[in-house]
Amino acid sequence: MHFRDRNDAGEQLAAALEHYRGQPGVIYALPRGGVPLGVAVARHLGMPLDLLIPRKIGHPFHPEYAICAVPEYGERVCNAREAASVDQDWLQRAEARERSEARRRRQLYCAGPGPDVQGKLAIIVDDGIATGLTMRAAIRDARQRQPGRLVVAIPVAPADTAALLEVEVDELVTLDTPEYYRGSVGAYYENFEQTTDDEVILLLASATGARKPDVSR
Numbered sequence: 001m002h003f004r005d006r007n008d009a010g011e012q013l014a015a016a017l018e019h020y021r022g023q024p025g026v027i028y029a030l031p032r033g034g035v036p037l038g039v040a041v042a043r044h045l046g047m048p049l050d051l052l053i054p055r056k057i058g059h060p061f062h063p064e065y066a067i068c069a070v071p072e073y074g075e076r077v078c079n080a081r082e083a084a085s086v087d088q089d090w091l092q093r094a095e096a097r098e099r100s101e102a103r104r105r106r107q108l109y110c111a112g113p114g115p116d117v118q119g120k121l122a123i124i125v126d127d128g129i130a131t132g133l134t135m136r137a138a139i140r141d142a143r144q145r146q147p148g149r150l151v152v153a154i155p156v157a158p159a160d161t162a163a164l165l166e167v168e169v170d171e172l173v174t175l176d177t178p179e180y181y182r183g184s185v186g187a188y189y190e191n192f193e194q195t196t197d198d199e200v201i202l203l204l205a206s207a208t209g210a211r212k213p214d215v216s217r
Contacts, residue, residue, distance in 0.1 A: 001156065001176035005191040006033065006127050009155040009175075010040030016173050017123065017153055021045045025121030026147075028052045030138055031109060032195040033185075034126035039207045041125050041153065049207045050114035052124060053105050054137035055098035060086055069133040070095050071141035072102045077133055109200055111208075122147035128185030129157035132165055139168050156188045 003009040027049045029038025035051075042049040057068040059082065067082035068091070076095055083091060122142050129135050135152060142150055152165055153173040158181035166172045176188065186192035 001188065003155055003189050005189060006036040007040060009127060010037035012175055013037055013153050013155055014041045014044035016175060017041060017045060020121060023121050025123060026050055026115050026117040028122060028124045028142060030126040031105065032200050035195060035200045035203050037127055038125045039203050042207055048115040051109060052138040052141050053102040054134040054141065055102050056134055057094045057098055060090055066131055066133050069137035070098050071137040073144045074140040077136040077140065108197060109204060118146045119148045121149045123151045123153055125153050127155065128188060129154050129161055130185060132161040135165060136168065156185065
């Protein structure tokens with residue numbers, strides 16, 4: 001299955017979540033790439049939009065290869081074998097650095113505290129999943145907020161990763177779960193240009209009706 005871009009994937013995902021329209025809840029997008037999809041879903045379902053900001057910890061010698069992910073709140077999630085193979089002091093420093101970066105992004109993107117989701121529906125949205133580490137960290141963060149029901153909604157995820165996530169949430173909504181994954185989320189999009197910080201800020205402002213910040217700084 002292919003998507004034209006994140007907006008197309010967001011509209012298709014929103015349609016797949018139609019059964020939740022009108023329920024009290026919050027849409028949580030993962031920045032940066034998940035925000036365009038989160039906006040589409042939030043508008044379609046009539047729910048407020050907020051962020052979860054998990055951060056990947058890459059291997060010290062191969063930074064693009066994730067060995068752990070840390071939520072803003074809660075314990076980190078790791079590939080146990082890979083995490084045990086690296087220097088533990090380095091890992092602690094990397095965790096502290098990524099938590100600090102998550103806080104910086106929260107201040108950059110969000111004007112104030114997000115909506116209360118306690119006892120309500122929480123839907124976590126991203127543009128796709130590979131290993132699932134960052135999504136598992138986001139799930140831990142969302143659980144800290146005590147939603148009544150927790151849903152993860154994504155356009156594409158490998159079948160084995162989707163099976164792991166299904167046991168951690170009340171519902172996993174996917175549009176494609178290939179047995180033979182193409183190696184990256186971008187392989188399932190015709191246009192997969194990086195979403196910028198400025199775009200995230202403007203999208204959130206448009207979704208919440210907040211004053212658009214000055215992104216020319």
